[in-house]
Amino acid sequence: MNRVIPLQSGAAACDSQDRAILKERGQREVFCGLTGIIWLHRKIQDAFFLVVGSRTCAHLVQSAAGVMIFAEPRFATAIIDDHDLAGLADANEELDRVVDQLLTRRPDIKMLFLVGSCPSEVIKLDLSRAAERLSKTYTPRVRILNYSGSGIETTFTQGEDACLAALAKEIPRHAQDHPAQREVDLLIVGCLADVVEDQFSRIFNELGIESYAFFPPRRSGDIPCLGPNTRYLLVQPFLTETARVLDDMGAKRIPAPFPLGVEGTEAWFVAAAKAFGIDPNHVEKVIAPKRQRANLALERQRQVLSGRSIFFFPDSQLEIPLARFLHRELGMQLTEIGMPYIHRQHLAEELALLPAEVSLSEGQDVEKQLDRCRNYRPDMVVCGLGLANPLEAEGLTTKWSIELVFTPIQGFDQAADLAELFARPLVRRTKLAA
Amino acid sequence: MKLTLWTYEGPPHIGAMRIATAMEGVHYVLHAPQGDTYADLLFTMIERMNKRPPVTYTTFQARDLGGDTAELFKDAARSAYARFKPDLLMVGASCTAELIQDDPGGLAAALQLSVPVLPLELPAYQKKENWGAAETFYQMVRLLGKDYVLSPGEKRKPRPAGLPPSCNILGPTALGFRHRDDLVEIRKLLRQIGVRVNVVAPLGAKPEDISRLHEADFNVVLYPEVANSAAQWLSKNFGQPSTKTIPIGFNATRAFIEEVCTLAQIHCDIDELTKRSRARWYALSVDSTYLTNKRVFIFGDATHAIAAAKVASQEMGFQVVGLGTYSRELAREVREAASQYGIEALITDDYLEVEQRITELQPELILGSQMERHIAKRLKIPCAVISAPIHVQDFPARYSPQMGFEGANVLFDTWVHPLMMGLEEHLIGMFREDFEFHDGAAPSHLGHGHQRTPANEASVASEPAPVPEVAVANGAPVTESVWEPEAQKELNKIPFFVRGKAKRNTERFAIERGLPTISLETLYDAKAHFGR
Numbered sequence: 020m021n022r023v024i025p026l027q028s029g030a031a032a033c034d035s036q037d038r039a040i041l042k043e044r045g046q047r048e049v050f051c052g053l054t055g056i057i058w059l060h061r062k063i064q065d066a067f068f069l070v071v072g073s074r075t076c077a078h079l080v081q082s083a084a085g086v087m088i089f090a091e092p093r094f095a096t097a098i099i100d101d102h103d104l105a106g107l108a109d110a111n112e113e114l115d116r117v118v119d120q121l122l123t124r125r126p127d128i129k130m131l132f133l134v135g136s137c138p139s140e141v142i143k144l145d146l147s148r149a150a151e152r153l154s155k156t157y158t159p160r161v162r163i164l165n166y167s168g169s170g171i172e173t174t175f176t177q178g179e180d181a182c183l184a185a186l187a188k189e190i191p192r193h194a195q196d197h198p199a200q201r202e203v204d205l206l207i208v209g210c211l212a213d214v215v216e217d218q219f220s221r222i223f224n225e226l227g228i229e230s231y232a233f234f235p236p237r238r239s240g241d242i243p244c245l246g247p248n249t250r251y252l253l254v255q256p257f258l259t260e261t262a263r264v265l266d267d268m269g270a271k272r273i274p275a276p277f278p279l280g281v282e283g284t285e286a287w288f289v290a291a292a293k294a295f296g297i298d299p300n301h302v303e304k305v306i307a308p309k310r311q312r313a314n315l316a317l318e319r320q321r322q323v324l325s326g327r328s329i330f331f332f333p334d335s336q337l338e339i340p341l342a343r344f345l346h347r348e349l350g351m352q353l354t355e356i357g358m359p360y361i362h363r364q365h366l367a368e369e370l371a372l373l374p375a376e377v378s379l380s381e382g383q384d385v386e387k388q389l390d391r392c393r394n395y396r397p398d399m400v401v402c403g404l405g406l407a408n409p410l411e412a413e414g415l416t417t418k419w420s421i422e423l424v425f426t427p428i429q430g431f432d433q434a435a436d437l438a439e440l441f442a443r444p445l446v447r448r449t450k451l452a453a
Numbered sequence: 454m455k456l457t458l459w460t461y462e463g464p465p466h467i468g469a470m471r472i473a474t475a476m477e478g479v480h481y482v483l484h485a486p487q488g489d490t491y492a493d494l495l496f497t498m499i500e501r502m503n504k505r506p507p508v509t510y511t512t513f514q515a516r517d518l519g520g521d522t523a524e525l526f527k528d529a530a531r532s533a534y535a536r537f538k539p540d541l542l543m544v545g546a547s548c549t550a551e552l553i554q555d556d557p558g559g560l561a562a563a564l565q566l567s568v569p570v571l572p573l574e575l576p577a578y579q580k581k582e583n584w585g586a587a588e589t590f591y592q593m594v595r596l597l598g599k600d601y602v603l604s605p606g607e608k609r610k611p612r613p614a615g616l617p618p619s620c621n622i623l624g625p626t627a628l629g630f631r632h633r634d635d636l637v638e639i640r641k642l643l644r645q646i647g648v649r650v651n652v653v654a655p656l657g658a659k660p661e662d663i664s665r666l667h668e669a670d671f672n673v674v675l676y677p678e679v680a681n682s683a684a685q686w687l688s689k690n691f692g693q694p695s696t697k698t699i700p701i702g703f704n705a706t707r708a709f710i711e712e713v714c715t716l717a718q719i720h721c722d723i724d725e726l727t728k729r730s731r732a733r734w735y736a737l738s739v740d741s742t743y744l745t746n747k748r749v750f751i752f753g754d755a756t757h758a759i760a761a762a763k764v765a766s767q768e769m770g771f772q773v774v775g776l777g778t779y780s781r782e783l784a785r786e787v788r789e790a791a792s793q794y795g796i797e798a799l800i801t802d803d804y805l806e807v808e809q810r811i812t813e814l815q816p817e818l819i820l821g822s823q824m825e826r827h828i829a830k831r832l833k834i835p836c837a838v839i840s841a842p843i844h845v846q847d848f849p850a851r852y853s854p855q856m857g858f859e860g861a862n863v864l865f866d867t868w869v870h871p872l873m874m875g876l877e878e879h880l881i882g883m884f885r886e887d888f889e890f891h892d893g894a895a896p897s898h899l900g901h902g903h904q905r906t907p908a909n910e911a912s913v914a915s916e917p918a919p920v921p922e923v924a925v926a927n928g929a930p931v932t933e934s935v936w937e938p939e940a941q942k943e944l945n946k947i948p949f950f951v952r953g954k955a956k957r958n959t960e961r962f963a964i965e966r967g968l969p970t971i972s973l974e975t976l977y978d979a980k981a982h983f984g985r
Contacts, residue, residue, distance in 0.1 A: 046529070047512045051488025071454075073548035073577060078463040079491045082499070091831065097454045101578040104552075113454035120456050124805075137486045137549035140515070170488025171515040171549070214946045221973075316981035386536060405493030405505065412503035432977050435984055 038370065038379060040361065045384025048405050049334055049359055050083060051170030052178025053136060057084045058425060059182055060093040062210045063235050065129040068094040069121060070168070071114060071146060072136030083404075093128070095121060099138055107144065114149055115156075118163075128161060130239035132182060135167035162239065164189070174359040176257040176336050176424065179210060184260035186235055191244045192268055200244040205231035205291065206270065208261060209254035212427035213237070219278075219430060225305045226292050245270055252291055254278060254429060256369070257336035259362050276368040278429045279337070279437065280344030281313040286368070309431040316435030317348060323442040325350035327398035333357035333383050334403050334420040339369045341401070341423065341437075346374065349438055353377040354395045357388060399445065416444045459804045459824045461779035461842055465575035465585025466547045467492055472589045472679075473543055474506040474627035475655040480539035482530045484522070484550035484557050487512045499845050500628050509533035513550070523555045530561050534568075541597075541660040542566060543589070545573035569660070571596055581802075583678040583754065583780060586626055590655055591682040597664040602690045609692040612670055618717035619649040621669045623684055623695075624676030625656035630757065630841045631855045632656060635675060638857035639700065643673070646713055646721045655679075667691040671716040675699070675856070677756055678780055701760035702768055703733050703861040732861040736768055740874065747872070750775035750816035752799065752807055752825055753840025755783030757855070759790045761820050761839045764864055766794060775799065775814050777807065804828075818872060823847070835871035934963035936971045943973055958983045 053076055056068040070076045077096035084092070097117040103110040114133075122128060133146045133153075146165040153163045166181040167173065173181055187208075191200055205228055207219065216233050223231050232243035234251075249270045253262065256277055266272065275290035276283045285306055292302045329351050331338040338356050345351040355378040363370070380388070385406075392400060393413070400410055400417045407417045418441055428437040466483060473481040474496055483489070490510050496502045511529040513522045534542060544557040558572025571593055575585045603609065612618065622639060625632035636656060643650055651669035652662045666672075672687060672695035674680045684695040694716055700709035710723050727733075735741060749771040751761050755778040765771040776791045777799030778784065784800045791798035799810050808828045811819065819829045819836040823844050829836030838847050839855075854860040936944070947955050955976075962979035963971050 045512075046490070046510050047487045048490050048493070049487060050491055051486070053488065054491075074460060074462075074464040074581065075466075075489060075548045075577065077457050077460045078467065079488065081459055082463075082495055083491055091827075092458065096457045096460075098457050098460075099454060099578065101576070103454055104578060110454065117454050117456045137488070138552060141518070141549055141552045169515075170486040171513065171518070174487060214943075217943070217946070312978060312981045316984055319984050386532075403494075404498045405490060406497070408497040408501060408503055409505045432980060435981065439984065 038375070041378065041380040043380060043382045043384040043387065045382075046386065047174070047359070047383040048332070048385040048403055049383070050175040050403065051079070051137075052168035052173030052175065052181055053080055053134065053170075054083050054175055055168060055178025055182060056080060056094045056134065058210060059179060059235075062237070063130065063239055064237055065127065065239050066093065066132060067121070067125060067128040067130070068132045068134055069118065070094065070096040070134045070136055071139045071144060072096055072099065072134075073138045074098055076136045076138075093125075099142075104142065107142070110142070110144055111149060111152075114144075115153065118153055122157065122161060130162045130164065131157075132185070133163065133165040134182075135165065135169055137169040137171050140167060140169045140171060162189070175334060176255070177259075177359075179255070180258050180260050183208065183235060183258060184264050186242070187261050187264040187268075190234075190242055190265075190268065200242065201232065202244045202246040202249075203230050203232045204228070204246060204249060204295070206243065206245070206249060206251040206265070207231060207233045207254060208251050208265070209258055210235065211254055211429055215427045215429050215433065218432055222288060222305065222309070223291070226288065226302060227297055228291065228295055250294055252287065253365065254287075255336070256340060256362065256365055259365065262365065274368060276343070276372065277337075277340040279340045279434075280348050281310055281317065281431060281434045282348060282372075283340060283344060283369075284313075284429070284431050284434065285310055313431040313434045316432075317438055320435060320438035320442045321349050323445055324438065326352065327445065328352040328354055328395065329399045329401065329441075330354045330392050330395055330397040331356045331358075332385075332388065332392075332400065332402040332406060332420075333359045333380070334401070335424050336360075337420075337423055338401070339366055339373065339379075342377070343369055343372045344434075344437070345441060346377075347372060348434070349441075351399075351441075354397050355380055355388075355391060357381075357383060359383070399441065416448050418444055455803075457804070459827065461802050461804070461822065461824060462582035463492075463495075464548055464577050465580045465582060465588070466545055466573075466577065467495070468582040468585025468587070469543065469545060469573055469575060469589040470496075470506055470508055471582075471586050471626040471628050472593070472655045473508060474502070475625070476658050476660075478540035478659040478661075479507060479543060480533055480537045480541075481506075481508045481543040481545070482526070482533050482557070482561070483508055483510050483545055483547055484526050484529075484555060485510045485512065485547035486549050487514060489547050489549075495628055499843070500848055501845065502627070506627070507537065507539070509537075511550070518553065522550075522553055523560055526555055526557055526560050527564060530557075530564055530566075534564075534566055539568060541569050541571060541593070543571045543573060543593075545575060546577075548577035551577050569596060584782060586679045587682050587782075590623075590679055591686060593655075593660075593663055594666060594683040595686060597660055598666060598687070598690070601664070601667045603692065617647060617649045618671075618719060619651045619669045620671050620673050620713070620717070621651050621666050621687075621693075622653045622673045622675060624674055624678075624680035625653065626676075626679055627656070628841070629656075629676065629679075630754075630839075630843055630847065631853060632676070634852055634854035635856040635860065637852070638854040638859050639673065639675065642700070642706075642710070642726070642857050643713065645726060646710060646717070647719055648713060648717050667693070669693065671695060673713070677783065678754055699756055699760050700856045701757070701860060702764035702864065703727070703730055703858065704767060705760060705763065706857050706861060727858060730858040730861060732768065732858075732865040735862075735865050736770065741770070741869075743874075744869065744872075745770045746772045747818055748772050748774045748814070748816045749818045749820060750811055750814055750825075751839070752777045752779075752819075752821040754778060754822075755780035755787050757840035759787060761864075762790055762794065764861070765820065765868070768861070769865075769868065771818070774816055775810055777801065777810070818868070820868065837868045837871050931964055931967045931969055934960055934968055934971045934975075937973070940971050940973045940976050943976055955980070 135146050150163045150165040164185045166185040168178040250273050251270050252273045273290050273294045276286045278284040278287040338358050342356045346353050357380045361381050400415050407419045410417050473479045496506045511525050544561040561570045625636050672684050674684045674695045687693045696712050698709040698712050700706040749765050758778045762773050762776050766773050773794040778787045779802040788798045819825050820839045822840045823842050826836050959979040
């Protein structure tokens with residue numbers, strides 16, 4: 020069921036709808052939504068993620084996390100074995116036992132996500148019922164939610180979307196029933212590094228928007244409350260489901276480009292300020308020094324990146340905003356921008372800023388896309404971990420896209436950091452060639 | 454269902470990938486959903502390989518499940534065959550595809566490709582990575598060797614006079630723990646003994662090489678987890694005996710040479726071969742006295758764990774207080790080994806159980822896998838890695854075998870380095886009250902010494918702000934700037950490994966501009982100014 024309504028009017032929408040998009044269907048070299056756990060478990064600091072899946076899922080999460088980072092991760096896998104496949108009633112009992120074992124080991128956990136996987140979906144293990152059943156046992160000590168991060172349903176960052184959508188359903192709608200919770204006018208939706216959240220907080224305060232909250236909250240108990248006129252602003256382009264849940268609850272999305280680069284960040288704040296009727300002169304006064312400082316910092320990277328060509332393999336869904344930033348602010352030439360999927364409505368403002376001649380592709384057939392990439396011979400290739408070293412070995416310079424998800428890149432003061440992530444591989448190649 | 458924080462082994466199709474990736478001229482078509490392609494990064498990132506594993510995934514999605522996933526498989530197999538032109542096609546399913554029961558073997562057979570197709574049935578909900586590797590290798594050896602099998606009662610032809618004895622080396626794979634370097638070391642050793650290597654498999658072998666395995670006089674089994682079942686089949690069908698000794702450690706390498714000489718029916722001067730070994734002398738040297746009876750806990754794959762226990766006990770003079778493995782297939786062997794040290798083996802694939810045992814035993818050194826490295830870090834116990842699963846740093850650029858005499862040297866270094874050196878230990882005893890030489894001080898070199906304690910972390914975070922002696926009013930130049938509390942707090946949000954640099958840069962920036970205090974804005978102005 021697709022409830023996304025295509026935009027009917029507006030230059031941006033027309034522009035994006037006129038574009039030819041190459042749609043491909045073949046081998047996809049992307050992570051599945053389970054991988055979102057790697058940053059989500061650090062972001063929501065009292066939550067635990069229990070994947071209900073196979074040995075492959077466990078192996079994936081630990082391999083993608085780089086097995087050495089956390090000695091005691093806040094994620095685990097309930098590995099389905101052949102006994103569970105014999106009968107579903109058993110699988111539910113088994114799951115209850117595992118959850119009990121886990122919560123006994125980690126009494127500090129306040130929120131538990133049961134995360135569905137490919138095998139749990141295929142055997143139709145009903146995790147939403149399991150979450151309900153377990154909630155009865157553990158409320159109020161632990162809240163138990165569920166979502167799917169399976170590879171048959173989700174790609175990489177969609178896992179965050181699915182998780183936040185589950186969490187969004189927990190947002191209370193009427194403050195009078197929840198006196199302990201804060202009713203907010205503005206909800207900022209999507210995972211940001213703490214340092215970026217703090218910067219954004221200061222800017223919102225300076226702008227004069229004081230009733231706001233970040234979602235997800237750092238602690239599960241700090242979920243804000245929606246008010247009658249709450250509006251929300253997405254920080255990530257992959258939050259389709261989360262936005263839908265919020266829409267259904269009556270919150271209104273503020274359409275905006277994403278806060279990547281100086282231009283994107285400014286447009287994002289301006290959109291918020293406009294929604295709250297803030298005087299444009301005041302907005303300019305707040306933004307101008309930050310814009311100026313960020314542009315100054317960008318100058319150095321522009322010298323490295325300007326005129327260089329870049330090719331994006333689909334990965335994180337950040338490709339379009341990144342390409343927009345690299346092209347417009349740093350002068351890079353765009354060849355192909357691959358995306359796992361394109362949400363035309365959420366990306367309308369971004370697409371309007373892209374040059375008309377750039378190739379967009381959706382989905383993937385990795386072998387054919389590699390052929391096109393080799394044909395372009397771009398100065399830089401953005402790709403996932405499986406492709407990066409093989410492409411380097413072919414003499415191409417790559418930027419592994421994982422850093423774009425794990426590094427603070429949003430906002431004015433991170434614009435130069437973001438540019439530097441792209442400049443570094445080029446600088447390195449030059450250095451080593453010398 | 455089993456609760457797992459970390460797993461020691463991947464699913465069995467990862468084992469099959471390790472075989473396919475090790476070889477040349479092989480391609481693997483894996484019926485698998487999106488996301489299972491993560492496996493590529495094991496090879497390209499962890500092993501830093503410069504090519505992609507030769508695997509095509511069908512990457513079916515939920516919407517395909519109602520339709521024809523079988524057709525999707527056939528398309529993928531057809532186009533992979535056309536693109537890669539392999540000499541052998543492996544086909545199989547990952548855990549999810551196993552549930553939808555499409556039978557990749559049957560579907561591939563229906564395509565009537567003009568190369569051998571190896572269908573793999575690897576039960577993902579019962580078996581694991583090493584089993585998958587062994588089964589894949591065994592099935593491949595059978596498929597490609599079946600035409601040369603001796604008839605019942607037929608004897609192996611004697612080696613023609615004048616030809617040197619020959620062997621195959623079996624077991625090294627992609628993503629193996631130091632397999633590449635072990636292979637170099639063992640090849641060298643065999644050449645010195647006077648034994649010719651017929652085929653090395655699977656690492657570097659082509660399918661046609663696998664069909665030549667029967668030509669050798671015997672097999673050298675380096676990694677029983679992978680090669681045992683194939684070696685048994687070769688022994689049964691071609692009368693090829695195989696080695697049993699794993700040449701890890703000084704003593705075992707000598708025993709291995711003796712075993713090879715017996716199988717090859719030749720003589721060699723073992724003492725001459727061992728002359729260059731340093732490990733033995735280092736262990737005897739006086740600085741090693743402190744190693745006596747250090748209590749060591751060992752866990753890993755069975756082959757490396759058994760070998761490590763032997764070396765630790767007989768060649769390092771440690772006391773083995775714990776020995777275990779996650780390789781259930783070789784549990785009996787590990788139990789036997791443990792009984793020699795008067796202890797009971799720990800056979801488990803549950804990370805939490807291993808942690809529990811280590812906590813109880815409180816050893817002075819852990820020899821384990823990447824997982825034990827986590828445990829050691831938590832418990833602040835020195836640790837060296839002896840077995841998979843491993844991390845990118847366990848694929849060192851330098852030559853670093855585990856096997857042969859050079860391997861013994863490597864073991865000595867890597868096991869002893871996490872510990873304090875002998876003289877260091879003495880100094881600590883002597884200067885117990887010295888603030889730099891106390892019991893809690895970390896070793897002076899890399900490894901455990903890198904660990905940050907809460908105490909030194911705090912000192913970085915809250916260095917006292919410089920005293921505000923700056924006389925701005927009288928026009929004297931600013932020589933020091935004071936951090937405003939808010940800016941100081943912001944600074945502490947910067948990761949510790951760049952925090953020092955950010956702090957210095959900001960202060961320099963402030964002083965250059967004559968700013969007496971460092972505000973949040975100064976911090977970010979400086980950040981923008983210096984970039985990285």
